[in-house]
Amino acid sequence: MHSIKRNKNIRLFGTYLLLAIVSITIFYPLAWTIGASFNKGNSLVSTTLIPKNPTFDHYIALTKTSGTFYYFQWFLNSLKISVVTMVLSVILVSITAYAFSRFRFRGRKNGLIMFLLLQMIPQFSALIALFVMAQMLHLVNSHFLLILIYVGGQIPMNTYLMKGYIDSIPISLDESARLDGASRTRIFLQILAPLAKPMISVVAMNGFTGPLGDFALSSVILRDPKSYTLPIGLYNLINDKMGASYTTFAAGAILISLPVAIVFILLQKNFVSGLTEGGTKG
Structure with missing residues (x-):
C-alpha cells in the first residue's frame, strides 16, 4: 500500500516538474522580451528582465515613420x-x-x-x-x-x-x-x-x-x-x-x-x- 502511494507521489512530482520546465521554457523568453521593451537604450547587453527605470520610449518610437x-x-x-x-x-x-x-x-x-x-x-x-x-x-x-x-x-x-x-x-x-x-x-x-x-x-x-x-x-x-x-x-x-x-x-x-x-x-x-x-x- 505504501509502495503504491509512493509511486503515485513520484509520478505526480514528475508531472509537476515537467510542467514547470515547459512553463519556464515558454514564459521566460516572453518575460525577457517584455522587459527589454521597457528598458532604456537599444542594445540587449544592457537590458534586464525587470527594468530599473522603465520607459515607454520604444513604444512611442513605433509611431514615428521615416523613409x-x-x-x-x-x-x-x-x-x-x-x-x-x-x-x-x-x-x-x-x-x-x-x-x-x-x-x-x-x-x-x-x-x-x-x-x-x-x-x-x-x-x-x-x-x-x-x-x-x-x-x-x-x-x-x-x-x-x-x-x-x-x-x-x-x-x-x-x-x-x-x-x-x-x-x-x-x-x-x-x-x-x-x-x-x-x-x-x-x-x-x-x-x-x-x-x-x-x-x-x-x-x-x-x-x-x-x-x-x-x-x-x-x-x-x-x-x-x-x-x-x-x-x-x-x-x-x-x-x-x-x-x-x-x-x-x-x-x-x-x-x-x-x-x-x-x-x-x-x-x-x-x-x-x-x-x-x-x-x-x-
Whole structure:
C-alpha cells in the first residue's frame, strides 16, 4: 500500500516538474522580451528582465515613420493578410474536407495522397518559382498574390486533418437529414459545421498565425517598404548595422502578439474534443 502511494507521489512530482520546465521554457523568453521593451537604450547587453527605470520610449518610437520605417502600416498589412487568409482557408478547407469525407469520386484516394506529399516539399524550394511568377503577373508587392499563396499552402494538410475529423461524425446524421429533405449544403452548414467547430477553430488559428509569422515568402514577394509585413520590417530594424534597435524590436513584437492572443481567446472555447457526443441522441 505504501509502495503504491509512493509511486503515485513520484509520478505526480514528475508531472509537476515537467510542467514547470515547459512553463519556464515558454514564459521566460516572453518575460525577457517584455522587459527589454521597457528598458532604456537599444542594445540587449544592457537590458534586464525587470527594468530599473522603465520607459515607454520604444513604444512611442513605433509611431514615428521615416523613409524605411512604417510600423503601423506594416501592422495593418499583416492583419489584413492574416484575416483574409484565415477566412478563405476556413471556407475552402471546410468545403474540400467535406467533399473528400462524404463523397466518393475518381481520384479521391490519389488526391489525399497528393496532399500528404505536398507537405514534404519545403516552402523555400518554391521561392524562386514564386518570385518569377510574381514578376510575370506584375504582382510584385501584391498582398493579393501573397494571400493566394498562403491559402494554397493551408489547404493540403488542413484538409487532411479536417477530413479525418468529419469522418468521426456519424454518417447517420447525414442520412437522417436526407430523409427529411435536407440538401447537401444544408447538411454541411447546419449539422456538420457546428459539430466540426474544434477543427474549424484549429484551421482558423493556423490560417491567422501562419502569415503573421512568415518571413521567407513575404520577403521575396514584397519589396516596397510600405507594403512590408511586420516580420520583414522588424527584421530590418535589427539588421541595420548602424542603427539596430533590439529594444524597439521587442516593443513591436509585443504589440503584434496582442491580435494573436485575442484570436486565441475567441477560439479557445472550441478547442475541445468530443462535441459529437450526443449527436445521435433523441
